[in-house]
Amino acid sequence: MRLIFLGPPGAGKGTQARVLERRFGAAQISTGDILRRHRADGTDLGKQAEGYMQRGELVPDDVIIHMIVGELDQHPSGFIMDGFPRTVAQAEALDAMLTRKGWPIDAVVLFDADRATLISRLSARWSNPRSGRTYNSVTNPPKKAGIDDDDGGPLVQRVDDRPETVAKRLDVYDVQTRPLVDYYRKVGKLVEVDALQNVSDVAGQLLRSIRMEPAGH
Numbered sequence: 001m002r003l004i005f006l007g008p009p010g011a012g013k014g015t016q017a018r019v020l021e022r023r024f025g026a027a028q029i030s031t032g033d034i035l036r037r038h039r040a041d042g043t044d045l046g047k048q049a050e051g052y053m054q055r056g057e058l059v060p061d062d063v064i065i066h067m068i069v070g071e072l073d074q075h076p077s078g079f080i081m082d083g084f085p086r087t088v089a090q091a092e093a094l095d096a097m098l099t100r101k102g103w104p105i106d107a108v109v110l111f112d113a114d115r116a117t118l119i120s121r122l123s124a125r126w127s128n129p130r131s132g133r134t135y136n137s138v139t140n141p142p143k144k145a146g147i148d149d150d151d152g153g154p155l156v157q158r159v160d161d162r163p164e165t166v167a168k169r170l171d172v173y174d175v176q177t178r179p180l181v182d183y184y185r186k187v188g189k190l191v192e193v194d195a196l197q198n199v200s201d202v203a204g205q206l207l208r209s210i211r212m213e214p215a216g217h
Ligand code: AMP
Pocket: 009, 031, 032, 033, 035, 052, 053, 054, 056, 057, 058, 059, 060, 064, 082, 083, 084, 085, 086, 090, 160, 169
């Protein structure tokens, strides 16, 4: 399984990538999670990315593309790209890498939702910085507030989920990433899911659209 998840922040890409990872063992490659790990570890890459991430801007293409080359090599049996590509230049670089490897993409899944929903989801988002698992304090809370169900450690609210930065990230998506919708539609790879549904309904629609069985059937 080789999938790309496309959509604005807060649309549920990470949540659905983890659903497919659990069910099919396809590795989630989340560029945001990888960058956050680099920042936590204080690597050069983390330091390079920090300012961009705090401002809600994209990390430069050459940095991200270099990072993804190493990631791809670790996943010969399949992956779900979550948060990459985010620009046309990144998409072209990915196409070239996959063509060289002879690894065609099965589908690009577009998650979309209106701006008000995305803003309210991001402001209610809590995440486990160790695993990347996320919760919504209103619609999908952990069993104990502020504590991860899996490892019992603390959950955090991302600094870039603050309202000012969220607005910037949504603008960046509209300008720099939304053109990828047409890019992938033209090559006939795009499928769309209604990201306003609850987690299990989105998963069901997603699995049907990529012709896998819905979860639990
Ligand atoms: P995310 O967790 O996917 O929302 O990503 C968090 C932040 O990491 C973004 O706001 C960007 O600053 C950076 N980032 C993640 N993926 C990319 C990418 N493919 N290209 C550029 N910047 C990225």
